[in-house]
Amino acid sequence: MGQTAGTATGAFPWSWAIVQLVRRDLKVRYKNSALGFFWSFLNPLMQIVILTIVFKYIMGSRIQNFSMELFTCFLPWIFFAQSLADGAACVAKDFLLVKKYAFPRIIIPVSSLASNLVHLGLGFVVLFAIFLTLPVSINVHFLWLFPLLLLQCCLTLGLNLMLSTLHMFYEDIKFIIGSVTQLGFFLCPIVYTVEQVMQSDRLSPLWKEIYLLGNPLTPLFIGYRTALLHGGVWPIDNYYFYLGVSALWAVLILAVGLLVWSRHHSRFPELV
């Protein structure tokens, strides 16, 4: 049952459909704005300026190169937060397509994530352009971006599969996501560094372990910052161990997401 209409074949039969959905997202998002794609990095840029003023000049953060340290983590953060916000509502938003065509529904969250990945790519282009004006060299450690982003994509897709399924039954989800992601922003080493956490007198060693093991995003953000700015000199001992735990989290969350999705996706057309 549930045959699809068309004849898509080959190794990735629905890849063209995903490309079409991503194209649509990008075209529609910037349809009526004069600055178009520039917004995808103007917005983060403005937020970075604000956060730099607050944390460096008002609160007196001792981090050197604060805005660059922030920038390297801020782009992947925006990618995460925006993907989550878009991803949770993506099936509900595309209900007209869901009720009209019999395509595999999973290409909706996948293409939603892919559109945000395109924005992230553009953001990195700007970041690298800024690097060219600074005494920072673009080096081989930048290749770390690929495995780190792969892990982040698995994690985000897994969360989106759960959230968009939940959104079908409880639309409250979209109100909750905003505050939860804001909390997440401060739980990850973005406006502060992981060294500051490790050197804190007020956190017991147990809390420090929980900080590194319990939040799969923490090792990823340590990774982005270290790969882009510190030539792969990891700021904590046993970084690969913590990254490995983060990878386990990502795989686990993706697996649970796929399980939840597979149990409910066939009912989506009648729920939207």
Place this chain on the structure above:
Amino acid sequence: MASALIEATELSKRFMMRHEQLPSLKRAFTRLFRRHPAEYLWALDGVDFSVASGEAVGIVGGNGSGKSTLLRLIGGIFIPTAGYLTVRGRTGGLFELAAGFTPDLNGRDNINLSGALMGYSRSEVARRMDSIIEFSELGDFIDVPVKTYSSGMALRLGFATAVAFEPEVLLVDEVMAVGDAHFQQKAYAHLRRLQQQGSAVLLVSHEMPAVRRMCDRVIWLEKGKLLADGPTDEVIATYLSAMEVENGG
């Protein structure tokens, strides 16, 4: 039947009623303490029929009788709750007008998106692009966002896209009425042609003349049950007289 394209046995579809209110965490929470019996609606209730290659079947019935649900089941959009449904071949559907078009994209982009979501490859869509545009007679409007289209223009685009891939099973749900006389004639003629090539056509309509002209056989659904299945004139006559009785005529 030698080459039945659609076979339905005891086909049933049940929906959960949502009573206007969207479900919310609050309601889920209160439900923990106070059990509400779930309310269900059998949109289709044990329907048996089959459609052979080259048949054109009309589906009539009042609002909420299960006609659209039946087409969506055949189109693979809904999954049956009970019973069996076999569809052999590709389906092409026209469900509710303009729905499924992205208003901000132009006609050409929408054809690409529709084709891709129907499961056709890039080259399959590209090969048919010109004939779709020609059939739709949209001219320069093909490069204009679809939100500027009239409902008749949206029908042209939707119909042209759906038939271009010559699916074995064509599902047309109550959309033709917005087309002008010229396009309706052209569209019905095209459906005839596909039917003669061996496609099965299922037409949901409240316009009896169109059903009479197009279909050799009619299925009458009411409240999810199949009340009649037979030659067009017979079934339509029974259906219309039943309506008269209901209206006290």
